[in-house]
Amino acid sequence: MPSMLILGAASDIALECLKAFSLQNLSFYLACRDKKALENNLLEDKDFQNINYKILHFDALDSLEAHQKLWNEVKDEVCVVLCAVGLLGDQKKARTDLKFAKEVIEVNFTGLVPILSLAANTFEKKRAGSIIVISSVAGLRGRASNYVYGSAKASMNAYLSGLRQRLHASGVQVMTVLPGYVATKMIAFKKTPKCLTAKPSEVAQDILKGYLKRRDLVYSRPFWKLIFFVVKFIPEFIFKRLKGF
Ligand SMILES: NC(=O)c1ccc[n+]([C@@H]2O[C@H](COP(=O)([O-])OP(=O)(O)OC[C@H]3O[C@@H](n4cnc5c(N)ncnc54)[C@H](OP(=O)(O)O)[C@@H]3O)[C@@H](O)[C@H]2O)c1
Numbered sequence: 001m002p003s004m005l006i007l008g009a010a011s012d013i014a015l016e017c018l019k020a021f022s023l024q025n026l027s028f029y030l031a032c033r034d035k036k037a038l039e040n041n042l043l044e045d046k047d048f049q050n051i052n053y054k055i056l057h058f059d060a061l062d063s064l065e066a067h068q069k070l071w072n073e074v075k076d077e078v079c080v081v082l083c084a085v086g087l088l089g090d091q092k093k094a095r096t097d098l099k100f101a102k103e104v105i106e107v108n109f110t111g112l113v114p115i116l117s118l119a120a121n122t123f124e125k126k127r128a129g130s131i132i133v134i135s136s137v138a139g140l141r142g143r144a145s146n147y148v149y150g151s152a153k154a155s156m157n158a159y160l161s162g163l164r165q166r167l168h169a170s171g172v173q174v175m176t177v178l179p180g181y182v183a184t185k186m187i188a189f190k191k192t193p194k195c196l197t198a199k200p201s202e203v204a205q206d207i208l209k210g211y212l213k214r215r216d217l218v219y220s221r222p223f224w225k226l227i228f229f230v231v232k233f234i235p236e237f238i239f240k241r242l243k244g245f
Pocket of ligand 1: 008009010011012013014032033034058059060061083084085086087088107134135136137178179180181182183184185186187
C-alpha cells in the first residue's frame with residue numbers, strides 16, 4: 001500500500017490530517033519526537049483505530065545521518081510527505097536568548113531542508129509524489145510580534161517555491177500551506193479573533209482538498225490571502241510605524 005510520511009505527526013493539525021487522509025487508501029509513517037506519547041494518544045482515540053501506521057522518531061534538530069536513516073527506511077513506499085513541524089516560541093525570548101532564536105530558525109527551516117531534499121530527490125527519480133509543508137502567513141511579511149519565526153517560514157516559502165519550479169517537469173507536487181491562526185496548542189496562550197481562527201480539522205480538509213486538486217498554495221482560512229495581499233503592499237515607511245500587528 002502506498003504510504004504517507006507525516007513529520008511532526010503529534011501536531012494538532014497533523015493528527016487531523018491523519019484522520020482526513022486515512023480515507024485515501026494510504027498507510028502512514030508517523031514521525032515525531034515523543035513516540036510513546038503519540039502511541040498513547042492514538043490508542044485512546046477511536047478515530048485512529050482502523051488506520052495502518054508505524055511510529056518513527058524524528059527531531060528536526062537531529063543529525064543529517066539520522067534524517068538520512070529515517071528516509072532510507074521509508075523511501076520505497078512513501079508517495080506523500082506532509083511536514084507539520086513548527087516552533088513558534090516566544091519572540092521576546094528570542095530577542096535576547098540567541099540559542100533559542102537559532103533553534104526557532106532550525107526547527108522551522110534549516111532542520112527540515114535535509115529530509116525535504118531527500119524526499120524531493122527520490123520523487124524526482126520516480127517522477128511522482130507530493131511534498132506538502134505547513135508553513136504560515138507569518139512568512140509573508142516580517143512583523144515585530146514574530147519575526148524570528150516569520151523569517152524561518154519566509155525561508156521555507158522561498159525554498160518550496162524553488163523546489164516546485166524544479167520538480168514541475170517531473171510531475172511532483174510541492175504544496176505550501178499557509179494557515180493564519182489555528183486553534184492548536186501552539187497558540188493556546190493567545191487570544192485570537194474567532195472569525196480568523198480556523199479549527200485544526202478545517203485546515204486538514206483544506207490540505208486534503210489542495211492535495212487532491214494538486215494545488216501549489218493553500219491559504220487556510222482563504223480570507224488570509226486577501227489580508228496578506230493588502231499587508232504586503234503597505235509601504236515600509238508606514239509599516240514600521242504600525243503597532244500591535
Ligand atoms: N497554530 C497556528 O496558529 C499556526 C498558524 C500558522 C502555521 N502553523 C504551523 O502549523 C504547523 C503545525 O502546528 P500546530 O498548530 O499543529 O501546532 P503544534 O500542535 O504545536 O505542532 C507543532 C509540532 O511541531 C513539533 N516540533 C517542535 N519542535 C520539533 C523538533 N525539534 N523536531 C520535530 N518536531 C518538532 C511538535 O512536536 P512535539 O509534539 O514533540 O512538541 C509538534 O508536534 C507548524 O508548522 C506551525 O508552524 C500553525
